[in-house]
Amino acid sequence: MRKSVLMVAGFLLASLPAAHAADKSLTFSKVDLKAANTLREQALADDTAWKLVESLTTEVGPRSAGSPGDAAAVAWAQREMKRLGFANVHSMEVTVPHWVRGEAQFSVLGPWPQSMPVLALGGSVGTGTEGLEREAVMVHDLAALGALPAGAVKDKIVFISNRMERKQDGGGYGPAVAIRAQGPSAAAALGAVGVVIRSVSTSNDRFPHTGALRYKPDVPRIPAFAVSNPDADALERQFASGKPVRLRMASTSRDLPPALSANVIGEIPGTDRASEIVILGAHLDSWDPGVGAIDDGAGVAITMGAAKAIGALGDRPRRTIRVVLFANEEFGTSGSQAYTAALQDQAAQHALGFEADFGAGPVWRLSSRVNDAQLPAVDQIFRALAPLKLARGNNEANGGADLDGLARLGMPLLSPDLDGTLYFDVHHTANDTLLKVDPAALRQSVAAFAVSAWLGAQYPGTWERVSATKPPRR
Amino acid sequence: MRKSVLMVAGFLLASLPAAHAADKSLTFSKVDLKAANTLREQALADDTAWKLVESLTTEVGPRSAGSPGDAAAVAWAQREMKRLGFANVHSMEVTVPHWVRGEAQFSVLGPWPQSMPVLALGGSVGTGTEGLEREAVMVHDLAALGALPAGAVKDKIVFISNRMERKQDGGGYGPAVAIRAQGPSAAAALGAVGVVIRSVSTSNDRFPHTGALRYKPDVPRIPAFAVSNPDADALERQFASGKPVRLRMASTSRDLPPALSANVIGEIPGTDRASEIVILGAHLDSWDPGVGAIDDGAGVAITMGAAKAIGALGDRPRRTIRVVLFANEEFGTSGSQAYTAALQDQAAQHALGFEADFGAGPVWRLSSRVNDAQLPAVDQIFRALAPLKLARGNNEANGGADLDGLARLGMPLLSPDLDGTLYFDVHHTANDTLLKVDPAALRQSVAAFAVSAWLGAQYPGTWERVSATKPPRR
Numbered sequence: 001m002r003k004s005v006l007m008v009a010g011f012l013l014a015s016l017p018a019a020h021a022a023d024k025s026l027t028f029s030k031v032d033l034k035a036a037n038t039l040r041e042q043a044l045a046d047d048t049a050w051k052l053v054e055s056l057t058t059e060v061g062p063r064s065a066g067s068p069g070d071a072a073a074v075a076w077a078q079r080e081m082k083r084l085g086f087a088n089v090h091s092m093e094v095t096v097p098h099w100v101r102g103e104a105q106f107s108v109l110g111p112w113p114q115s116m117p118v119l120a121l122g123g124s125v126g127t128g129t130e131g132l133e134r135e136a137v138m139v140h141d142l143a144a145l146g147a148l149p150a151g152a153v154k155d156k157i158v159f160i161s162n163r164m165e166r167k168q169d170g171g172g173y174g175p176a177v178a179i180r181a182q183g184p185s186a187a188a189a190l191g192a193v194g195v196v197i198r199s200v201s202t203s204n205d206r207f208p209h210t211g212a213l214r215y216k217p218d219v220p221r222i223p224a225f226a227v228s229n230p231d232a233d234a235l236e237r238q239f240a241s242g243k244p245v246r247l248r249m250a251s252t253s254r255d256l257p258p259a260l261s262a263n264v265i266g267e268i269p270g271t272d273r274a275s276e277i278v279i280l281g282a283h284l285d286s287w288d289p290g291v292g293a294i295d296d297g298a299g300v301a302i303t304m305g306a307a308k309a310i311g312a313l314g315d316r317p318r319r320t321i322r323v324v325l326f327a328n329e330e331f332g333t334s335g336s337q338a339y340t341a342a343l344q345d346q347a348a349q350h351a352l353g354f355e356a357d358f359g360a361g362p363v364w365r366l367s368s369r370v371n372d373a374q375l376p377a378v379d380q381i382f383r384a385l386a387p388l389k390l391a392r393g394n395n396e397a398n399g400g401a402d403l404d405g406l407a408r409l410g411m412p413l414l415s416p417d418l419d420g421t422l423y424f425d426v427h428h429t430a431n432d433t434l435l436k437v438d439p440a441a442l443r444q445s446v447a448a449f450a451v452s453a454w455l456g457a458q459y460p461g462t463w464e465r466v467s468a469t470k471p472p473r474r
Numbered sequence: 475m476r477k478s479v480l481m482v483a484g485f486l487l488a489s490l491p492a493a494h495a496a497d498k499s500l501t502f503s504k505v506d507l508k509a510a511n512t513l514r515e516q517a518l519a520d521d522t523a524w525k526l527v528e529s530l531t532t533e534v535g536p537r538s539a540g541s542p543g544d545a546a547a548v549a550w551a552q553r554e555m556k557r558l559g560f561a562n563v564h565s566m567e568v569t570v571p572h573w574v575r576g577e578a579q580f581s582v583l584g585p586w587p588q589s590m591p592v593l594a595l596g597g598s599v600g601t602g603t604e605g606l607e608r609e610a611v612m613v614h615d616l617a618a619l620g621a622l623p624a625g626a627v628k629d630k631i632v633f634i635s636n637r638m639e640r641k642q643d644g645g646g647y648g649p650a651v652a653i654r655a656q657g658p659s660a661a662a663a664l665g666a667v668g669v670v671i672r673s674v675s676t677s678n679d680r681f682p683h684t685g686a687l688r689y690k691p692d693v694p695r696i697p698a699f700a701v702s703n704p705d706a707d708a709l710e711r712q713f714a715s716g717k718p719v720r721l722r723m724a725s726t727s728r729d730l731p732p733a734l735s736a737n738v739i740g741e742i743p744g745t746d747r748a749s750e751i752v753i754l755g756a757h758l759d760s761w762d763p764g765v766g767a768i769d770d771g772a773g774v775a776i777t778m779g780a781a782k783a784i785g786a787l788g789d790r791p792r793r794t795i796r797v798v799l800f801a802n803e804e805f806g807t808s809g810s811q812a813y814t815a816a817l818q819d820q821a822a823q824h825a826l827g828f829e830a831d832f833g834a835g836p837v838w839r840l841s842s843r844v845n846d847a848q849l850p851a852v853d854q855i856f857r858a859l860a861p862l863k864l865a866r867g868n869n870e871a872n873g874g875a876d877l878d879g880l881a882r883l884g885m886p887l888l889s890p891d892l893d894g895t896l897y898f899d900v901h902h903t904a905n906d907t908l909l910k911v912d913p914a915a916l917r918q919s920v921a922a923f924a925v926s927a928w929l930g931a932q933y934p935g936t937w938e939r940v941s942a943t944k945p946p947r948r
Contacts, residue, residue: 057708058708058711058712060586061588062588062589112533112534112535114536117904204909204910205679205681205905206681206905206907207679229909233908233909234532234765234907237528237532238532290680291708431680433704433705433708434704434708435704435707436678
């Protein structure tokens, strides 16, 4: 009976989260809120993050998994974390796949001969030196590919031309990227020998994009390229002629033996709740055609800049702030998988997660993925961010790819959402350079991450685990 | 005495151009002005020009002098002029230089190794297969290069980093392009073995540009590349480290024997003044990295579209409208030189010139280069263009490179000035694609050219020759 009453009371508390707002024990202290204001204003005037992304892109540049740049980035990150005064700076070795792009050439042979710049999709096999010359079939999506008559693409090249939609939250990416990931094996399963996709990109500039494909184990691995939007339009016009379209693909992409890389970790140690970790994640690797400024140099800079700002406060945080720069997010999330596996028995110590892997800001919205009982805390954090002019997002935040494993183990997430309106103009292209980072937007992003991570670390209540029955949306 | 009086009277007339406005014999007829209105409205609703630039970029694509695309463009232009109903469609053979780009690779070897996309400048010699590896010296302009101490660049690579200014009239190009044209020989004269320039570009995207260099006959020919603005910034940061900067250049650019190309010519025949020619010039060739949509597919489309619109009027023009699509503007203006040389004794028949070689519009201003006595006619034409919302430019129009020869022989120019604000973001880069042409701006440009060419052809007075003492500004 007694037990039943407690259960009912517990149920009532959980279902009436508004009641918590008045609960003093769950309200941030005036001291902590004042420190949050200081942090915000200092971050808005600080160029630590800018200097980090400038340094990373200039001194390291491209850093795809297994490349010399990857190793240079690991060394760079440890050096910079130490320079910024982080504690417990160390690396965690990670085995990564080592794919090399080589050269890729692509031409329309007919009806109207023309060469077009391409990028091989990440992980694509090469064509052999002789290349592939075949008639091509155009479809607009995977459903249309699947609906073709039997034999329609046998021994042909398939061109999949789907244009990604521009959205502030990046919501156009999911539907479009399925073609990149699954298109090659879907076409190969129907007998195709090569695939060309319209880039998963919102840009009208002539930058083909890259990004990982996922071969299915049971079908032949066929080469796959992406063309830019202007060239995809031009290819569509070649098909619209009604004449047979003949294409040539040639590339020297290949796999090398797996290589060693590392996650790089540094902390601002906590005080009375030091064993609880507020994790700020970003990834250290980049695709190779650009220098990884927005993906994910900016995330590296935002997380390091936010932790540095917290470390520079007079007050030390209650919980430990841990920055983890993950190895190889781009080509299979090796680093975050290794991290989650290595720290599986400490998963519950990861009290709250933040991930910055969506460009250089500004932050336009605060979303979360917490138990209802912690929503009032999120509301308080949102109010502390008011001068940064954010919208209030929902409680179904995705986090990002690198925190997915920890989120699935129940870690709550706070998500200062980076504005994705222009992100996919540049993402995974040669045009991912420092000039695509706006210093003011970057400072605002650091401020948003710093304030929310600081208050996350000071939260007087408990960041309850989030039920596994509420998986992150993908 | 009598003679003196006439001379004085003539002088007074010439110095009082306003007097002409009231002279009925120099005022456009109501019929012609009404036809101008019809022409303007029809051009604003017509997609002839769009279809031309779409067709040229799709079916021909890159068409640098001497290339297979060049020959295809000549065939395309004759076919399209005939299809549009032009009269006297013919080609005029032109010998053109035949330079081929080959491949170009560029890397910073130290202090921080990084590869960067480059384009060889047009006409650059190659490096040989072994490439060049040298220490580099950075300067910001030719004056700074000239001011270096003796021997400072001997056996080195010179990096010239001058950022072009964005202006609506394209006025930033002249000062910046001198570095591209003269920089290689200026550096070679001081003992340098290679040159890299910051692209003559206003873009923050990672597109290196190309364009002709001019080797001096008396100094060694050294290879010359351009890097994009983001990479020039990154290179400057390498120099800012204070450490020696070592570069590697490799390219297979080379000259082939001269080739045959052609100017393509078509007309809307005149009536009572048919022997007087209103010439509309654009160039058929393009640089090879892009598909030549804005440079100069748009000019081809604007001039052909304007002539087509005039030909579609019920009234035939008094003077002959002649469209000339010149061969090889980009690499030495071979086509216009051949045209001027071949028609030297008919130079005076070229009553009025228009050139479209500055992108796809809109037209933002009407400039001219006429004798003062014809300024009232320009004013009347300007008023007929009022719904297109142009500014009134001065009487010092440049025309363009292809009409320069005829202008120097005294041909008056009318210049519906194309907006150059964004032109140098795309000019001479791989990004010169159809997606950079705005269909509405293109229609407005056709309307402006059509109305002014039509009224130029109907002018009841004489388009007097312009004194050679007033050379076009360069």
